[in-house]
Amino acid sequence: MKGQIPHATISRLPIYLRCLSSGKAGRTTCSSEQLAQVAGVNSAQVRKDLSYLGSYGVRGVGYDIADLEAQIRRVLGLEREYAAVIVGAGNLGRALAHYDGFTDAGFRIAALLDVDPAKVGEGPDGVPVLPLTELERVVVDEDVSIGIIAVPASGAQDVADRLCTAGIRSILNFAPTVLQVDESVEVRRVDLSTELQILTFHLHNRARATS
Amino acid sequence: MKGQIPHATISRLPIYLRCLSSGKAGRTTCSSEQLAQVAGVNSAQVRKDLSYLGSYGVRGVGYDIADLEAQIRRVLGLEREYAAVIVGAGNLGRALAHYDGFTDAGFRIAALLDVDPAKVGEGPDGVPVLPLTELERVVVDEDVSIGIIAVPASGAQDVADRLCTAGIRSILNFAPTVLQVDESVEVRRVDLSTELQILTFHLHNRARATS
DNA sequence: TAGATTGTTAATCGATTAACAATC
DNA sequence: TAGATTGTTAATCGATTAACAATC
Numbered sequence: 256m257k258g259q260i261p262h263a264t265i266s267r268l269p270i271y272l273r274c275l276s277s278g279k280a281g282r283t284t285c286s287s288e289q290l291a292q293v294a295g296v297n298s299a300q301v302r303k304d305l306s307y308l309g310s311y312g313v314r315g316v317g318y319d320i321a322d323l324e325a326q327i328r329r330v331l332g333l334e335r336e337y338a339a340v341i342v343g344a345g346n347l348g349r350a351l352a353h354y355d356g357f358t359d360a361g362f363r364i365a366a367l368l369d370v371d372p373a374k375v376g377e378g379p380d381g382v383p384v385l386p387l388t389e390l391e392r393v394v395v396d397e398d399v400s401i402g403i404i405a406v407p408a409s410g411a412q413d414v415a416d417r418l419c420t421a422g423i424r425s426i427l428n429f430a431p432t433v434l435q436v437d438e439s440v441e442v443r444r445v446d447l448s449t450e451l452q453i454l455t456f457h458l459h460n461r462a463r464a465t466s
Numbered sequence: 467m468k469g470q471i472p473h474a475t476i477s478r479l480p481i482y483l484r485c486l487s488s489g490k491a492g493r494t495t496c497s498s499e500q501l502a503q504v505a506g507v508n509s510a511q512v513r514k515d516l517s518y519l520g521s522y523g524v525r526g527v528g529y530d531i532a533d534l535e536a537q538i539r540r541v542l543g544l545e546r547e548y549a550a551v552i553v554g555a556g557n558l559g560r561a562l563a564h565y566d567g568f569t570d571a572g573f574r575i576a577a578l579l580d581v582d583p584a585k586v587g588e589g590p591d592g593v594p595v596l597p598l599t600e601l602e603r604v605v606v607d608e609d610v611s612i613g614i615i616a617v618p619a620s621g622a623q624d625v626a627d628r629l630c631t632a633g634i635r636s637i638l639n640f641a642p643t644v645l646q647v648d649e650s651v652e653v654r655r656v657d658l659s660t661e662l663q664i665l666t667f668h669l670h671n672r673a674r675a676t677s
Numbered sequence: 678t679a680g681a682t683t684g685t686t687a688a689t690c691g692a693t694t695a696a697c698a699a700t701c
Numbered sequence: 702t703a704g705a706t707t708g709t710t711a712a713t714c715g716a717t718t719a720a721c722a723a724t725c
Contacts, residue, residue, distance in 0.1 A: 261691075261692070262691090262692095263691085263692060263693090264692095265664060265667050266660070266664055268663075268667075269657070269659070269660040269663040269664065270644065270657075270660065272663075273642055273643075273660075274644070277619070286705085286706065286707090287706075287707075288706080293644060294644055295644040295646075296693095297693070297694060297695095298694095298706095299693075299694050299695070299696090300692090300693065300694070302706090302707065302708065302709085303692095303693085303694085303708085303709085305707095305708095306707085306708055306709075310707085310708070312706080312707050312708075313700090313701060313706080313707075314699070314700045314701045314705080314706055314707040314708080315700065315701040315704075315705045315706050315707075316701060316705080316706070316707085317705090317706065317707080318707090330667070331663050331664075331666055331667045331670065332666045332667055332669060332670020332671070333663065333666060337662075337666055337669070339662070346560070346561040346564040346565065346590075347561050347564075347565065349557070349561070350557040350558050350560070350561030350562075351561075351658070353557040353558075354557065354558065354658060356642060356658055356659040357658070357659060357662065359659070360659040360662060360663060362659075362662055379557075400669055401662065401665055401666075401669075408488070424668075424669065424672065425665040425666075425668060425669050426665075427661055427662060427665065431484055431567060432484075433481065433485070433504060433505055433506040435506075439672075441665060441668040441669075443661045443664060443665060445656060445658070445661060446480070446481075447562070447565060447567055447568070447656070448480070448567040448568060448570070448571040448573075449477070449480040449481065449484075450638055450654045450656060451548075451550070451568065451571065451573055451612065451638060452479075452480040452483075452542050452544065452571060453476060453477055453480065453542075453654060454612055454636040454637075454638065454652060454654060455542055455543045455544060455548055455612075455636075456476050456479075456541070456542045456543055457635075457636060457652040458543060458548070458611055458612075458635065458636050458652075459542065459543020460543070461635065461650075472715075472716070473715090473716095474715085474716060474717090475716095497681085497682065497683090498682075498683075499682080507717095508717070508718060508719095509682095509718095510717075510718050510719070510720090511716090511717065511718070513682090513683065513684065513685085514684085514685085514716095514717085514718085516683095516684095517683085517684055517685075521683085521684070523682080523683050523684075524682085524683075524724090524725060525681080525682055525683040525684080525723070525724045525725045526680075526681045526682050526683075526724065526725040527681080527682070527683085527725060528681090528682065528683080529683090
């Protein structure tokens with residue numbers, strides 16, 4: 256059943272969820288047109304996406320906000336809490352450990368890990384900074400299911416290999432590298448420089464187009 | 467000419483660029499198969515993407531690495547430097563200002579801006595932290611073309627509006643909101659919680675599939 | 678020439694969206 | 702009933718990829 260939800264739909268569900276939670280306090284229902292407006296997509300798209308969850312809308316009325324929220328959370332598997340480790344306690348790693356969005360969304364940062372012994376100790380918001388050698392132990396002891404890589408590109412593949420060996424099957428990679436991992440491991444890449452370079456393409460082209 | 471390069475191709479060009487730069491020192495050419503391997507895509511895809519740049523490959527030999535790098539940089543508009551401002555001097559904003567990847571890729575962070583007067587002063591790596599009221603002046607004086615939003619969701623739309631009014635046409639948005647902007651403005655969204663939630667979908671489904 | 682690899686075609690696949698019957 | 706809005710179909714659009722002639 257679940258397997259047939261398209262990839263593109265899955266990546267829009269968190270956006271719908273966010274739009275629903277931050278909706279006007281008074282309303283209890285919401286039309287596909289309204290949701291489309293705030294999510295920045297086509298209303299037919301919204302209806303199609305939501306139809307994969309089952310038929311929870313009411314014709315002529317719209318979707319019940321609380322109900323829809325629950326359905327999306329169920330499909331995304333957000334009914335339980337997940338623990339994550341962040342590897343790399345540099346600026347980015349520490350900023351991520353601080354990041355409220357993770358805890359707000361129900362993720363728990365079990366530890367920051369770093370090869371540099373000087374960084375070990377108490378970290379931001381009481382998250383411990385541990386030596387990288389503790390990786391395997393933390394993953395087991397704290398039931399960690401997500402690995403976040405925030406080390407320089409040169410170390411990223413090694414870290415990924417260790418995470419995989421430790422049993423991690425979901426990785427969020429902030430290093431500017433394409434990781435080579437087993438196909439059973441899901442990797443999402445967040446590449447900050449790449450995002451800026453895509454923006455420059457448009458800057459460059461708009462400049463050319465109007466000159 | 468440029469306008470016809472597909473969106474999907476544009477977003478892969480920075481990855482190819484990175485793979486080329488970090489290649490083995492000895493080699494001067496590179497086949498589509500090799501590039502596909504490190505970039506994690508299909509080799510036919512690589513050839514098709516590169517064909518949009520023009521015909522710079524040599525049959526039976528491959529692509530000249532230095533030449534290809536130059537062509538990609540030209541198409542992406544990376545032959546010049548761009549200045550960016552980061553709005554929001556919290557943990558994320560400050561980590562981004564520190565981030566070497568931006569300077570390595572030729573971006574200059576002109577300033578961090580924050581509404582909180584307590585945060586104003588000298589920031590990370592000598593980047594000044596200025597009051598948000600300085601926004602318009604900095605954009606003009608420093609010829610800023612990119613705005614990076616690292617404020618909480620509640621303030622993001624206001625910041626976006628001010629950036630647009632100041633003349634910015636490219637925005638990188640780290641706030642968990644879909645910004646409503648004029649269609650002439652290009653927005654890229656980096657939503658950290660969304661990425662984790664997409665990972666949980668796969669965790670959840672793999673767990674269900676194997677149980 | 679033989680081997681390697683590009684550039685491009687055509688087939689396939691998947692995602693988007695207009696349109697509208699169903700129905701609250 | 703009249704108005705609103707869903708769920709779904711079918712058309713369209715765009716992206717991926719196998720295959721192979723061209724050619725170094």
